[in-house]
Amino acid sequence: MQYVNLDAQVGDLSGVLDPAGYLSHLPSISGDLPPGARAFATDTDHYDFLSRRCVKDLTLRAVRGAGGxxxxxxxxxxxxxxxxxxxxRYAGVSSFIIDPADEDRGTDLGTVVLDEILPHRDGCSHEIACWDSTLTIVCRDLKATWTETICSARRRRDRS
Known part of the structure; x- marks a missing residue:
């Protein structure tokens, strides 16, 4: 990660996740991001650890179309x-890297820590840090969609 700090120091506490560097840099680069990447990166909930639409603590379930x-x-x-x-969904993918690579692991990279989207000559790069590995995709643009789950349907029903 270039701007997101995955091992920040706050007083005597180390290992703190800190997206502040990225968030302060984002206004100067957001105009250089493709439209879908810009919308996802600048969503106010994206880096709000208390938000239900923060990427932190998601789990990678599947990668479809790798290499395409x-x-x-x-x-x-x-x-x-x-x-x-x-x-x-990533369009115009020019690079897909899992680091460290481990074919036996498949998509089991651990829980998402944080991510960072930056402008790239091919469109944008999206680096997703997980506890066990990092996934980096370079593409023309991306579209992020939050989809309903059984949990959300059950919560809505229970509130009625």
Whole structure:
């Protein structure tokens, strides 16, 4: 990650997740991001750890179309925090890297820590840090969609 700090120091506490550097840099680069990437990166809930639409604590469920020009990455919610799953569709994919690579692991990269979307000559780069690995996709643009889950339908029904 270039701007998101995954190991910040706050007083005597180390290992703190801090997106502040990215959030302060985002206004100067958001105009250089493709429209879908810009909408996702600048969503006020994206880096709000208390928000139900924060990427932190999602779990990577599937990667579809890896190696192709069109890809989809599905993230599963945590019922204690999120009410929806996240689906990100990538168009014009020019690079897809899992680091460290481990073919036996598949998509089991651990829980999402944070992500960072930056302008790239091919459109944008989307780096997703998980506890066990990092997923980086370079593409022309992306579209992020939060989709309803059984948890959200049940909560809505229970509130009625």
């Amino acid at each position: 020009e069109e890809m989809a990455v599905e993230f599963q919610h945590n019922c204690w925090k999120h009410e929806r799953d996240l689906l990100i």
